[in-house]
Amino acid sequence: MLGHKGAIYSLLLAPDKQSVFSAAGDGYLVQWPLSPLGDGQVLAQLDAPIFSMALLQEDRILLGDQHGDIHLIDYPNKQLLQQRRGHDKGVFALLPWSNSSFLSAGADGQLSRWSIPKFRPEASWKLSHKSLRALLLTTDQSTLVAAGSQGHLFFLDAQDFSLQKEIPQAHQSSIFCLAQTPNYLLSAGRDAFFRVWTKKEKEEIPSHAAHLFTVNDLAISPNGRYLASASRDKTLKIWSLPDFRLLKVIDAPRGGHINSVNALLWANDQLLLSASDDRSIIVWELLEIAAD
Template sequence: MIKIQVNKLHTLTGHNDCIYALVEGPDPRFFYTASGDGMVVEWDMDNPKDGKLMAKVAHSVYALEVDKERNLLFIGHNFEGIHVIDLENSKELWSIKVTDQSIFDIKAIGNELYVGTGDGVIIIIDIENKTIKKHIKIGKKSVRVLSIDPSKRQLAIGLSDNSIKIFNLSDHSPIHNLEAHNNSVFALGYAPNKPILVSGGRDAYLNIWDSNAYSLQESIVAHMFAINYLSFREDGKYFVTCSMDKSIKVWDSETYKLLKVIDKSRYAGHGTSINKVLWSSYNHQIVSVSDDRKISIWELQL
């Protein structure tokens, strides 16, 4: 088993409520967080102590996404819609009212923005025209998480009905319906450089799927409580999961063996549920956000 050294570099504060959203910027030196207080904040990996307020909206924000080509930040404003920030000058360019539901995840690819909502709908927005292209009702329960495989042009959707649905991005047709977990699916990620989809959910299991046939390869009891999110390292060799059990776990993408547990008792980790985790492509540090209103930045020596 490889020896991993963990060093907690920073604890960042400033949000006044649970932090739910985390995304890396088009320039990966920067990342963005959003919380129940409606604040969206930019952080600089080179100088992380001082966050920059990008937006303040009326309701909580569960989802953020970036458009790397256009240098845009998309904010999922619960019960309202999407706000679009030009990151060049930190100004709101436009907004669009799309739903009266919670927005749990947003993903952008090409000219399309995919928005997953609390009433089981995927809303597709044309970014250039700033218009709604389509509503796809895919379930009776919430769409919780989205993941895109750009090479196959496929969209994986995790729902609160315990399923994962796979759609073709070219014509938005359904391809697969996977009976995935015993409870809501919160975490999804396509592995870089290999045909694997990893899912995690409220049942605390990690499921490993072959993304060619979408057959289940392995099922792992991974955490004590719900798995809230996962993130691959840029080279795809490792990934991290975060959980309601207040821990971050590091996994090997080849063997799916647990390599490290980062928690409060051993590494002064978060004191409450960890909602999102990001393996930075800028410096390979790990960023985590929590119900404790704090952001932690971790250095791993693998």
């Protein structure tokens, strides 16, 4: 899929699961059909690179940009509904929270809870002196996990946002992404490792040197059998779960990307999408893995 004029930073599955949204450094929000594959349709254009994206309702998308602004888009009607400055500099993570609120995290190290009706922050917490880059709500909905450029993991109570636990230097440098299985929390970032933590005790179990350079994204298949990882080393890798055995390496000679791979999205158990600095989205049909 070609059409963006800048690096692609975020992918999101549409509610009908028949199309995907992409957001990029060119400021464009684009919708692409999956079945069959086709040309993209521009839904919005911002005047700044888009770093983060979240589906708020069936017909609403949140976009976070490089300047710290958060935009609410009515995507079927291609209409900007709201825009407000949320953070100093970039907005790196957006997370729907309730019917009336969402969370944002940014380069200022702040976590903010927003009111959707008022479209403004209701409360903010300064977690780090460096950027916050990833947010994750645990499957039991009891804990919010935040991580960022400080390399720390923060575990907050999902009810009152009090700090339950902090793991200093969970990584040697920035943490860019988080993922979870029923039993584990995974984190990855600039040190090229993904690290695996038990969610009950929050203790590390053996970690993996996953790539040569920064790990930009992690994505677990809907059936929970596979983990995909994307890296600045221009590769994406497929790992089996729960044993974290490497199954496939997809690089440029195998038809992969020629620049940093920034974002991953499982459309279903066999269909994986990857997006890159090379301005392309590649759709992978993983029939061999599905048949294992």
